[in-house]
Amino acid sequence: MRAYTPKDDVQKKSYYTDRFFVSPQVPKFPVENDEVFTKDLEAIKAKFEVSEAYIQVEQMVVFIQPEDNYKVLELMKNELEYTQLSELSAIDWLAKENKFEVFYQMLSMNKRKRIRVKMFIDKDQAVNSVEKLFRSADWSEREMFDMFGIEANAHPFMKRILMPYDWQGFPLLKTYPLQGDEFAAWYEVDKIYGKEARDIIGPELRDTAKVDRYDSQRFARLGHEVPKGTKITGNEPKNEQSYQEEGGVFLIKKLNKKDSVVIDDPQR
Amino acid sequence: MAQVKNRLNPFFENITFDREDNELILNFGPQHPSAHGQLRLMLHLQQEQIVKAHPDIGYLHRGMEKMAENMIYNEFMPTTDRMDYIASSSNNYGFALAVEKLIDVEVPRRAKVIRMMLLEINRLMSHLFWLATTALDIGAMTVFLFAFREREYLMDIIEGYCGARLTHSAIRIGGVPLDIQDSFIAQLRVFLDKLPQNIKDYEDLLDKNRIWLMRMEEVGVISTDMALSWGCTGPMLRASGVKWDIRKEEPYELYDEVEFNVPWSDKGDNFARYRIYMEEMRESAKILYQTIDMYQECVENNQTELMAHAPKYVSAPKLDIMTQNYSLMQHFVLVTQGMRPPVGEVYIATESPKGELGYYINSQGGPYPYRLKVRAPSFWHTGILTDLLPGYYIPDVVSIIGTTNIVFGEVDR
Numbered sequence: 001m002r003a004y005t006p007k008d009d010v011q012k013k014s015y016y017t018d019r020f021f022v023s024p025q026v027p028k029f030p031v032e033n034d035e036v037f038t039k040d041l042e043a044i045k046a047k048f049e050v051s052e053a054y055i056q057v058e059q060m061v062v063f064i065q066p067e068d069n070y071k072v073l074e075l076m077k078n079e080l081e082y083t084q085l086s087e088l089s090a091i092d093w094l095a096k097e098n099k100f101e102v103f104y105q106m107l108s109m110n111k112r113k114r115i116r117v118k119m120f121i122d123k124d125q126a127v128n129s130v131e132k133l134f135r136s137a138d139w140s141e142r143e144m145f146d147m148f149g150i151e152a153n154a155h156p157f158m159k160r161i162l163m164p165y166d167w168q169g170f171p172l173l174k175t176y177p178l179q180g181d182e183f184a185a186w187y188e189v190d191k192i193y194g195k196e197a198r199d200i201i202g203p204e205l206r207d208t209a210k211v212d213r214y215d216s217q218r219f220a221r222l223g224h225e226v227p228k229g230t231k232i233t234g235n236e237p238k239n240e241q242s243y244q245e246e247g248g249v250f251l252i253k254k255l256n257k258k259d260s261v262v263i264d265d266p267q268r
Numbered sequence: 269m270a271q272v273k274n275r276l277n278p279f280f281e282n283i284t285f286d287r288e289d290n291e292l293i294l295n296f297g298p299q300h301p302s303a304h305g306q307l308r309l310m311l312h313l314q315q316e317q318i319v320k321a322h323p324d325i326g327y328l329h330r331g332m333e334k335m336a337e338n339m340i341y342n343e344f345m346p347t348t349d350r351m352d353y354i355a356s357s358s359n360n361y362g363f364a365l366a367v368e369k370l371i372d373v374e375v376p377r378r379a380k381v382i383r384m385m386l387l388e389i390n391r392l393m394s395h396l397f398w399l400a401t402t403a404l405d406i407g408a409m410t411v412f413l414f415a416f417r418e419r420e421y422l423m424d425i426i427e428g429y430c431g432a433r434l435t436h437s438a439i440r441i442g443g444v445p446l447d448i449q450d451s452f453i454a455q456l457r458v459f460l461d462k463l464p465q466n467i468k469d470y471e472d473l474l475d476k477n478r479i480w481l482m483r484m485e486e487v488g489v490i491s492t493d494m495a496l497s498w499g500c501t502g503p504m505l506r507a508s509g510v511k512w513d514i515r516k517e518e519p520y521e522l523y524d525e526v527e528f529n530v531p532w533s534d535k536g537d538n539f540a541r542y543r544i545y546m547e548e549m550r551e552s553a554k555i556l557y558q559t560i561d562m563y564q565e566c567v568e569n570n571q572t573e574l575m576a577h578a579p580k581y582v583s584a585p586k587l588d589i590m591t592q593n594y595s596l597m598q599h600f601v602l603v604t605q606g607m608r609p610p611v612g613e614v615y616i617a618t619e620s621p622k623g624e625l626g627y628y629i630n631s632q633g634g635p636y637p638y639r640l641k642v643r644a645p646s647f648w649h650t651g652i653l654t655d656l657l658p659g660y661y662i663p664d665v666v667s668i669i670g671t672t673n674i675v676f677g678e679v680d681r
Contacts, residue, residue, distance in 0.1 A: 025612055
């Protein structure tokens with residue numbers, strides 16, 4: 001995967017927006033409307049700084065300081081009975097205010113309540129891992145790292161989870177391209193054979209499902225294949241398919257360590 | 269952050285192994301038939317006992333959350349089918365419900381009843397599929413054939429409704445597109461009347477089967493703390509001693525009007541999960557009988573509306589679109605530009621057959637969601653294998669993966 005130079009927000013844009021259209025808001029209610037949430041919020045506020053709190057669609061949203069995240073969740077788990085961390089992820093606000101918003105979706109089964117704990121972090125800031133509190137955060141934090149590049153301190157295995165291990169770039173950033181890149185077809189060719197062999201090898205066929213729909217002659221000539229462009233006479237010799245090398249399978253019987261080469265230069 | 273640049277893997281003659289211990293690393297999958305999709309497990313073995321397990325996922329990753337950010341809301345609906353493709357209507361429903369909460373529309377009662385029917389049929393389909401494949405993994409071929417026979421019947425009913433067998437897209441934001449076909453209820457009744465006998469057949473084959481018991485009992489024990497900590501939901505959590513069913517605790521649709529029990533167990537092993545799946549099938553049948561009555565009440569009361577009336581967000585009924593100019597204009601705007609929900613965010617959890625399926629949507633007032641996060645239950649049910657497998661033996665891996673009921677469309681998304 002090539003390194004990608006980020007541009008601004010490259011996401012799909014609405015092709016028409018009324019200049020005078022004012023978007024309505026999903027109503028936010030004060031926390032005092034709900035007894036349980038009021039008590040929970042007081043317990044959090046007693047020890048930590050809460051910048052904003054409200055109820056939206058029957059769930060409380062609490063904004064905390066990023067350095068408090070472990071302790072707030074610890075308090076919620078041990079004292080407020082929020083025993084499950086349902087979900088954890090981030091939102092990319094880099095284009096607007098150069099920040100990420102991280103949210104923790106908590107569930108209390110005893111109270112039948114859900115709270116969303118949120119915080120803003122800077123672009124290259126890492127969050128404290130909550131994996132020690134909730135094992136589920138092990139994978140969610142890895143996913144957050146994989147998708148946004150947000151690292152979690154003290155995480156036992158901060159590696160990509162969904163994307164290939166050697167992937168470059170973070171797919172859920174708004175700057176991540178939606179189109180494939182035009183050099184991808186040459187990438188493997190350059191890597192294996194070198195740039196100078198481009199003319200000989202040709203571009204890699206990236207679309208594996210591609211069928212030459214004008215080729216009405218060769219697609220079923222199994223065992224009698226001819227190179228593309230050859231005029232078909234009907235007298236082509238049969239190509240014997242061999243599935244083994246001459247003289248059997250190549251196998252190392254005795255490893256000669258001295259003569260073998262260890263390749264450790266990734267840029268070779 | 270340093271990343272390893274892509275390079276060709278060195279040939280094997282360049283590698284020498286200097287390990288002194290007798291730990292063997294076994295690579296399980298991603299093409300293993302009982303990996304239920306594309307699960308790769310790296311297992312560290314001492315003899316046949318697992319000492320360390322490392323699940324590796326991502327082989328089916330299609331970037332659905334990224335796709336969602338570049339699609340109008342209705343466009344995303346068919347994509348949700350491809351997550352838990354064993355019970356696709358439940359994915360449709362979770363998404364539709366989240367958007368409905370965001371735009372605050374009330375779905376007509378008849379549509380709610382039809383949705384509940386679809387959801388419970390999907391639950392039955394999913395559980396039958398689970399039973400079939402897990403039994404097959406363990407060697408009970410007959411159960412596989414039996415359960416697939418019944419599932420086929422359900423898929424035929426669904427096919428009659430929406431034309432698709434696996435990827436239904438049968439639920440829309442604001443209701444359902446169609447009323448159920450004439451034969452739907454009669455077919456469903458035939459199926460439901462047979463179901464108790466069918467379930468009894470499976471149980472006769474499995475409940476006292478010595479091999480089944482040996483593979484299931486005391487294998488894959490998940491404690492309550494572990495289940496909670498790993499974010500387990502659905503049957504995985506209920507088998508570990510927590511009686512938590514979102515349909516019961518945070519009722520959506522008309523689940524507060526129907527009577528059903530929530531089966532649970534405090535054993536936490538494979539067998540407990542198996543029993544819960546079987547009991548849940550019986551409960552689903554119970555709910556389906558009640559929805560049939562509810563549907564007939566709707567017919568008697570002449571409640572014919574299937575889509576919510578919300579011109580800003582939901583297209584008018586087809587008849588209006590064809591006859592009224594304003595409805596046609598609205599429809600045109602909603603199809604070409606898409607609806608623009610209010611600014612705000614919502615997290616809605618529903619009880620899918622696998623567990624808590626949640627959709628988090630952050631809307632900035634545009635036609636595309638600013639951020640959409642799918643909380644798929646199977647993701648953590650796969651993660652728990654890290655802590656669950658060590659201590660068990662290789663054959664147990666297959667039965668444990670089986671009872672976790674993971675679907676990789678949902679894990680990788």
